[in-house]
Amino acid sequence: MALCNRVRSGISLFSKSLFLSSQRSTLHRSLVAPSVSLASRYYADVPGQKDSDVKVPLALFGGSGNYASALYIASVKSKAVEKVEAELNIFVEAVKNSTVFSQFIKDLSVAKDVRVKAIQDICGQAKFSDVTKNFLVLVAENGRLKNIDTIAKRFAELAMAYKGEVKATVTTVVPLPPEEEKALKETLQEIIGSGAKVNLEQKIDPSILGGLVLEFSQKVFDMSIKTRAQQMERILREPVNISNI
Structure with a gap:
């Protein structure tokens, strides 16, 4: 200070x-x-x-x-x-x-x-x-x-x-409760292994509507409601093949 x-x-x-x-x-x-x-x-x-x-x-x-x-x-x-x-x-x-x-x-x-x-x-x-x-x-x-x-x-x-740290970013609509943040960090630590320490950063983005987006080690896991809704919309817009019904 x-x-x-x-x-x-x-x-x-x-x-x-x-x-x-x-x-x-x-x-x-x-x-x-x-x-x-x-x-x-x-x-x-x-x-x-x-x-x-x-x-x-x-x-x-x-x-x-x-x-x-x-x-x-x-x-x-x-x-x-x-x-x-x-x-x-x-x-x-x-x-x-x-x-x-x-x-x-x-x-x-x-x-x-x-x-x-x-x-x-x-x-x-x-x-x-x-x-x-x-x-x-x-x-x-x-x-x-x-x-x-x-x-x-x-x-x-x-x-x-x-410092042997791996940065991970989790984006949610509201801050994760402490117990959920702890569980997510422990899961990431198991995935990454004991050779590195997970440094978890939280970001808030209401536009994802719900769920979460996880980024670490140049990987992105998009489990947001927004992305799921967009995927569903694409499926619904595809023409129906009557021969398969």
């Missing part, structure tokens, strides 16, 4: 001083250069760089996947995967809660040095680890802050695999 408050405080302070003068921008350039250089050296030529010492557990594609993979490699090397995951999630949530900062990170017309200095200030206020701070500086430098939510989600997938 204290860390969350520090991030929110940092973003709040930034929002109050968003409109900077050209004189301060010049000062930012002189202050930012060392940290930008440090971030670039720390991550070398990533995203896209392969490291023979650290293997990424999942193949992620696209720009966000490459950034998440680069952060994973750095986190594993620093033995800070869970810490980085927590800090990244806190940063993303704090951004979502600040309309001003959300707009700021999506505005590519903002000078690179201003973006980087803002991230440095926020990370310093939050006392983020060097891995998280250097990564966010690199993302800001490359104009990818607008993708940070997606990058964080992809990194979470890698962190889950690192």
Whole structure:
């Protein structure tokens, strides 16, 4: 909670001083250069760089996947995967809660040095680890802050695999009672086996009308009333073959 408050405080302070003068921008350039250089050296030529010492557990594609993979490699090397995951999630949530900062990170017309200095200030206020701070500086430098939510989600997938967890998502109309959630989780654990731990996430979607939709290990089991109704409708629309009656 204290860390969350520090991030929110940092973003709040930034929002109050968003409109900077050209004189301060010049000062930012002189202050930012060392940290930008440090971030670039720390991550070398990533995203896209392969490291023979650290293997990424999942193949992620696209720009966000490459950034998440680069952060994973750095986190594993620093033995800070869970810490980085927590800090990244806190940063993303704090951004979502600040309309001003959300707009700021999506505005590519903002000078690179201003973006980087803002991230440095926020990370310093939050006392983020060097891995998280250097990564966010690199993302800001490359104009990818607008993708940070997606990058964080992809990194979470890698962190889950690192911890030996399998994510399962169950979608229902109303929240499952605790005993049903427990039973479902135990069933999934038996299916997956003892080599991995099930991480069950519940989602609410009234549009499925009833039943449930279960997703895990790239499999989807759709047992919703909506899907059954659609299947029944297709059957009823099929022409009747009188010869078979």
